[in-house]
Amino acid sequence: xxxxxxxxxxxxxxxxxxxxxxxxxxxxxxxxxxxxxxxxxxxxxxxxxxxxxxxxxxxxxxxxxxxxxxxxxxxxxxxxxxxxxxxxxxxxxxxxxxxxxxxxxxxxxxxxxxxxxxxxxxxxxxxxxxxxxxxxxxxxxxxxxxxxxxxxxxxxxxxxxxxxxxxxxxxxxxxxxxxxxxxxxxxxxxxxxxxxxxxxxxxx
Amino acid sequence: xxxxxxxxxxxxxxxxxxxxxxxxxxxxxxxxxxxxxxxxxxxxxxxxxxxxxxxxxxxxxxxxxxxxxxxxxxxxxxxxxxxxxxxxxxxxxxxxxxxxxxxxxxxxxxxxxxxxxxxxxxxxxxxxxxxxxxxxxxxxxxxxxxxxxxxxxxxxxxxxxxxxxxxxxxxxxxxxxxxxxxxxxxxxxxxxxxxxxxxxxxxx
Amino acid sequence: xxxxxxxxxxxxxxxxxxxxxxxxxxxxxxxxxxxxxxxxxxxxxxxxxxxxxxxxxxxxxxxxxxxxxxxxxxxxxxxxxxxxxxxxxxxxxxxxxxxxxxxxxxxxxxxxxxxxxxxxxxxxxxxxxxxxxxxxxxxxxxxxxxxxxxxxxxxxxxxxxxxxxxxxxxxxxxxxxxxxxxxxxxxxxxxxxxxxxxxxxxxx
Amino acid sequence: xxxxxxxxxxxxxxxxxxxxxxxxxxxxxxxxxxxxxxxxxxxxxxxxxxxxxxxxxxxxxxxxxxxxxxxxxxxxxxxxxxxxxxxxxxxxxxxxxxxxxxxxxxxxxxxxxxxxxxxxxxxxxxxxxxxxxxxxxxxxxxxxxxxxxxxxxxxxxxxxxxxxxxxxxxxxxxxxxxxxxxxxxxxxxxxxxxxxxxxxxxxx
DNA sequence: GATGAATGAGTATTCATTCAT
DNA sequence: TATGAATGAATACTCATTCAT
Numbered sequence: 001x002x003x004x005x006x007x008x009x010x011x012x013x014x015x016x017x018x019x020x021x022x023x024x025x026x027x028x029x030x031x032x033x034x035x036x037x038x039x040x041x042x043x044x045x046x047x048x049x050x051x052x053x054x055x056x057x058x059x060x061x062x063x064x065x066x067x068x069x070x071x072x073x074x075x076x077x078x079x080x081x082x083x084x085x086x087x088x089x090x091x092x093x094x095x096x097x098x099x100x101x102x103x104x105x106x107x108x109x110x111x112x113x114x115x116x117x118x119x120x121x122x123x124x125x126x127x128x129x130x131x132x133x134x135x136x137x138x139x140x141x142x143x144x145x146x147x148x149x150x151x152x153x154x155x156x157x158x159x160x161x162x163x164x165x166x167x168x169x170x171x172x173x174x175x176x177x178x179x180x181x182x183x184x185x186x187x188x189x190x191x192x193x194x195x196x197x198x199x200x201x202x203x204x
Numbered sequence: 205x206x207x208x209x210x211x212x213x214x215x216x217x218x219x220x221x222x223x224x225x226x227x228x229x230x231x232x233x234x235x236x237x238x239x240x241x242x243x244x245x246x247x248x249x250x251x252x253x254x255x256x257x258x259x260x261x262x263x264x265x266x267x268x269x270x271x272x273x274x275x276x277x278x279x280x281x282x283x284x285x286x287x288x289x290x291x292x293x294x295x296x297x298x299x300x301x302x303x304x305x306x307x308x309x310x311x312x313x314x315x316x317x318x319x320x321x322x323x324x325x326x327x328x329x330x331x332x333x334x335x336x337x338x339x340x341x342x343x344x345x346x347x348x349x350x351x352x353x354x355x356x357x358x359x360x361x362x363x364x365x366x367x368x369x370x371x372x373x374x375x376x377x378x379x380x381x382x383x384x385x386x387x388x389x390x391x392x393x394x395x396x397x398x399x400x401x402x403x404x405x406x407x408x
Numbered sequence: 409x410x411x412x413x414x415x416x417x418x419x420x421x422x423x424x425x426x427x428x429x430x431x432x433x434x435x436x437x438x439x440x441x442x443x444x445x446x447x448x449x450x451x452x453x454x455x456x457x458x459x460x461x462x463x464x465x466x467x468x469x470x471x472x473x474x475x476x477x478x479x480x481x482x483x484x485x486x487x488x489x490x491x492x493x494x495x496x497x498x499x500x501x502x503x504x505x506x507x508x509x510x511x512x513x514x515x516x517x518x519x520x521x522x523x524x525x526x527x528x529x530x531x532x533x534x535x536x537x538x539x540x541x542x543x544x545x546x547x548x549x550x551x552x553x554x555x556x557x558x559x560x561x562x563x564x565x566x567x568x569x570x571x572x573x574x575x576x577x578x579x580x581x582x583x584x585x586x587x588x589x590x591x592x593x594x595x596x597x598x599x600x601x602x603x604x605x606x607x608x609x610x611x612x
Numbered sequence: 613x614x615x616x617x618x619x620x621x622x623x624x625x626x627x628x629x630x631x632x633x634x635x636x637x638x639x640x641x642x643x644x645x646x647x648x649x650x651x652x653x654x655x656x657x658x659x660x661x662x663x664x665x666x667x668x669x670x671x672x673x674x675x676x677x678x679x680x681x682x683x684x685x686x687x688x689x690x691x692x693x694x695x696x697x698x699x700x701x702x703x704x705x706x707x708x709x710x711x712x713x714x715x716x717x718x719x720x721x722x723x724x725x726x727x728x729x730x731x732x733x734x735x736x737x738x739x740x741x742x743x744x745x746x747x748x749x750x751x752x753x754x755x756x757x758x759x760x761x762x763x764x765x766x767x768x769x770x771x772x773x774x775x776x777x778x779x780x781x782x783x784x785x786x787x788x789x790x791x792x793x794x795x796x797x798x799x800x801x802x803x804x805x806x807x808x809x810x811x812x813x814x815x816x
Numbered sequence: 817g818a819t820g821a822a823t824g825a826g827t828a829t830t831c832a833t834t835c836a837t
Numbered sequence: 838t839a840t841g842a843a844t845g846a847a848t849a850c851t852c853a854t855t856c857a858t
Contacts, residue, residue, distance in 0.1 A: 443646045561815060566813065570801060573786070585777060600770060601774070604770060604775055606813050608811040608813075609812075611768075
């Protein structure tokens with residue numbers, strides 16, 4: 001049973017496969033994976049439900065591809081940031097913050113989906129590989145924080161694992177309320193969050 | 205169909221109703237509302253599924269009671285904090301942070317549930333009242349921040365609505381990884397988070 | 409997931425479970441296992457298809473119970489025959505022939521089902537245990553034939569494994585055309601078949 | 613929709629049509645008609661499922677051609693045997709037995725298929741014509757037996773219709789366990805079966 | 817209060833078949 | 838001839854809910 005792979009239509013037409021992935025991601029984010037039916041996806045794509053199976057083996061397979069694509073790209077971007085920021089922990093941290101928030105622009109559905117359904121998904125063997133990739137990202141964050149402390153750029157009276165969790169959680173959850181074209185751009189948010197994280201809320 | 209209300213078992217036995225609520229909250233938090241079956245709840249309670257309907261009108265009714273109880277108590281505690289902290293915005297903010305994190309001790313399942321399933325629940329008419337109550341809590345936070353700025357306790361070069369979102373999000377998501385009896389207590393986390401929020405990450 | 413077991417209705421009413429088994433056996437025999445739908449079974453039982461799952465875990469589980477019951481009883485009857493016939497191979501063989509043909513009376517659907525669907529079923533792990541039981545029956549037949557040859561009751565110029573196959577096949581397939589209440593009883597058939605097997609077709 | 617008939621490939625290449633028939637017969641025999649999908653057939657042929665419809669009108673049409681070819685040839689062979697054996701019933705019967713068993717060599721899949729799926733197929737209007745042809749074969753067998761009794765070659769104390777059924781059933785079912793190249797050839801089996809049928813199992 | 821049989825609408829998935837390219 | 842995308846009806850199975858006992 002060979003995995004069904006994308007074959008770009010020769011004319012360069014937008015692919016059905018990609019359309020299904022996009023539609024599915026939106027729906028999964030809106031209603032949750034379990035509550036999104038295969039029929040919902042088909043309808044929104046303009047197909048009958050059976051036709052989806054011409055492109056994907058199962059509902060799970062669709063989800064897997066959505067999440068894998070997102071996580072892989074995130075890792076790529078995070079690695080690029082670390083490579084560019086040399087040995088400047090502050091620049092590195094700013095970079096990670098920016099990458100994370102800007103991921104919301106291209107991958108909002110995947111991010112929401114991951115937040116809402118991860119507690120269930122994490123126990124499904126098929127999605128185990130995402131945990132492993134998540135661990136890679138975690139390690140990038142924590143090593144930047146460690147580095148910053150050792151170079152005395154960051155305070156040494158804070159529990160760095162809690163700092164990491166605090167920042168990470170706040171950033172990802174922003175996908176819930178962020179709406180493009182309203183008040184703040186993602187870069188605005190990155191700047192404000194960085195200011196708060198680096199300098200704190202109190203007047204000196 | 206009159207709403208079924210709690211009737212304490214005559215002998216003073218631990219209530220079946222409460223047992224069902226606790227079991228349901230756990231299951232909803234573990235697997236998500238949609239993926240938890242009424243049979244799951246019944247099994248874990250030691251009943252058959254039909255029997256649940258002697259205690260609750262529907263699966264929705266169970267969920268409603270779980271969430272309402274949690275939100276109501278949270279409002280009560282937040283209000284108490286504001287009442288006690290007089291006109292000291294820093295103390296007020298510390299209080300709100302502490303209440304929020306400590307809620308994880310008593311209501312972890314409800315918090316997780318709300319995070320995972322809220323995107324779906326928010327659109328169900330039955331749960332509309334929770335949005336209203338959520339707005340009350342939001343207003344308490346934002347007014348504390350405003351107050352702090354006006355009194356020049358907090359910096360005036362930060363977008364306060366973003367500060368509020370940042371802090372709120374980081375706090376609630378802590379329910380995902382917090383585990384009682386490990387490394388940090390909830391008070392530890394509240395202290396560390398407060399330190400970071402007030403003073404920032406950078407060495408002076 | 410406890411196997412759902414029969415609970416005889418206290419009043420001694422004919423069981424739904426048994427009714428489902430009987431109806432299913434008939435249908436499987438008529439149309440084959442794959443072509444019988446769960447809806448077919450439900451309809452003939454006077455239920456809706458979902459209701460079957462209150463009594464059985466799956467379509468497979470129904471089939472398994474039908475076949476297991478049949479094979480177990482057949483083994484019991486064959487063993488009884490061997491026990492009774494002492495060291496008289498001719499009597500033993502007559503007994504096995506009679507038991508086999510008479511099984512058609514009580515278990516015609518199961519026999520037909522086994523004949524038609526066995527080539528598919530034999531490869532399903534769930535039904536592996538039936539192969540093992542089949543081997544037990546085979547051994548009873550072949551040991552009777554061996555015994556008969558050693559005691560010089562049976563000819564010694566025949567390949568006994570072929571004799572066994574020949575007889576076995578002819579007996580079981582009789583279930584296809586036998587119809588109760590017509591021309592020959594099962595005992596008639598057993599007698600005629602025995603005559604042919606023991607003495608052959610030719611005039612002396 | 614004209615019935616699609618064989619068109620030999622111009623170059624004398626082995627025919628696609630025949631390849632599809634062979635592959636289908638194998639699969640139908642292995643898994644049963646209902647459980648064999650058109651996709652299975654296409655895969656094993658090295659085509660995509662849609663392409664089969666250039667050669668056959670439907671799955672039923674494939675099955676029909678397989679069975680018709682087999683039954684027609686069987687009738688031809690049986691008729692040849694009767695023509696050759698003149699008025700010697702014993703030779704005629706031996707001939708029919710041999711033809712039947714030897715058919716296993718060339719048409720095993722068709723024979724298995726017919727055994728497993730006949731109970732379902734017999735009720736499909738499209739396959740009614742096979743019943744008629746089956747009746748022709750039956751009549752050949754029974755007339756040989758009658759002839760043998762009248763000429764006092766066969767015993768007169770046996771129910772001939774039962775003898776016929778017994779022999780027929782045992783012969784056809786041999787297709788289930790016969791494996792070419794193992795222990796017995798089809799002629800061996802024909803000889804042993806004939807010995808048993810004519811002379812019986814008992815030592816004189 | 818509790819049981820367990822039954823409902824009926826819904827779920828993901830399969831599959832023979834069609835047809836434009 | 839062959840492809841591969843699409844159909845639409847069917848399939849086994851699930852599940853919140855009802856209700857007579």
